[in-house]
Amino acid sequence: MPAPWSSFDVALVTASAFPECLPDERLLMDALAARGVKAGPVIWDDASVDWSHFRLALIRTAWDSDKRRDEFVAWAGRAGARCPLWNPPEVLRWNTHKGYLRELEARGVAVVPTAWLERGATVDVKALLAGRGWSDAVVKPAVSAGARDTLRVRGPGDIPAAQALVERVLPHKDMMVQPYQSSVEGYGERSLLFLGGEHTHAIKRQPALSGDPDYDATAAEPAPSAEDERAFARQVIAATGFELLYARVDVARDEAGGLRLMELEITEPNLFLRQGGPRAVERLADALVLKARAR
Known part of the structure; x- marks a missing residue:
């Protein structure tokens, strides 16, 4: 019996946790079908x-890539050698570690100020925050999502938990500390x-770290830019130096x-179609049709 993917012209790349297309991807499937292109x-x-079977592969809901970054990047290199992969493997390699923010800053992009913590280092979170003058800050890995x-x-009471997080994660991953951008709670991200x-x-988008008990990661509303x-x-986008089929630029004031710049999402972002x-x-x-025909 033929594999289900064998009938697709375009692969909408997903993770095993999302074996069926989500609503946005179904909209895209329908639009491609109207153009004579079958996707799934x-x-x-x-x-x-x-992967050589497809005219094109589009990264969509591969939302376990941060947990298995090395494996995902290696896969992208192999798959991208067999069919056009968008965004391309070199983009995915670059964008799946938040060190890309450091590179963009060096190219003149204003990013959220960041203290970079190198894997294996010893860091005193209280001293770091005091030295930077950050009373409200965010601590996170350099490879993460969601x-x-x-x-x-938010204050001295949270420092022990932050120190524990750093001591648990930093031996294995680079980390970063940034001042919290309070504008996301009014003007919004x-x-x-x-x-x-x-x-x-x-x-x-709703601010993920506002403390709102009703926070919904999928909640978003159209907004003028x-x-x-x-x-x-x-x-x-220009500062990346890449050709990008899709990009989501997350900004705050x-x-x-x-x-x-808070994040440049060019790996597997929710595109809010x-x-x-x-x-x-x-x-x-x-x-997508233009890229598929160019193969």
Whole structure:
């Protein structure tokens, strides 16, 4: 009996925890089908998959990649050698460690100030925060997603937990400490979406570390993007030096109202296609068809 993936022209790359397409991906599947291209979910670490079969593979819901980063990056190199992979393997390798923020800062991008903690180092969290003057801060691994092993330090009472987190994680992973951007609780964290090189939509997301007991990681609403935000996001993308099929630029405003890059999501971001509406879905489908035909 043929494998289910053998009928697909385009692989929508996912994780074993998400074997079926989620609502956004179903919208994309329908748009591609209307263009004569059949797409469907394919699990990235399924050893039975022949990646040379596909005209193109699109990373979508491979949401275990941070837990298995080395394995995921190695897979991307192998799969990308057999079919066009978007975004490309070199992008995934670069973007799956938050050290990319350091590189973008060196290229002139304003990022959230960051103290970088090297794996295996010994760090006194209390002294670090005092030295930086950060009374409200976030501690997290440099390879992470979904706020895993992430802690907000609101004051002295949270320092013992932060120290324990660093002592547990830092022997195995690089870490980072940043001042909490309080603007995300009012103006909000804004995500600007670029599909096929075009700015298609923007959304306002709930702050993950606000302490709101009703926090929903999937909650987002369409939001207008200011001209300075769009220009800033384009600067970020240009600074990568990569050709990107999709990008999500997450920004916040600092205390002076200036824009700061929080994250550049170019591996497996939620693209919020439902919030973006038909224009976003159609733009991504058109870009995919062009890439698939270019093979």
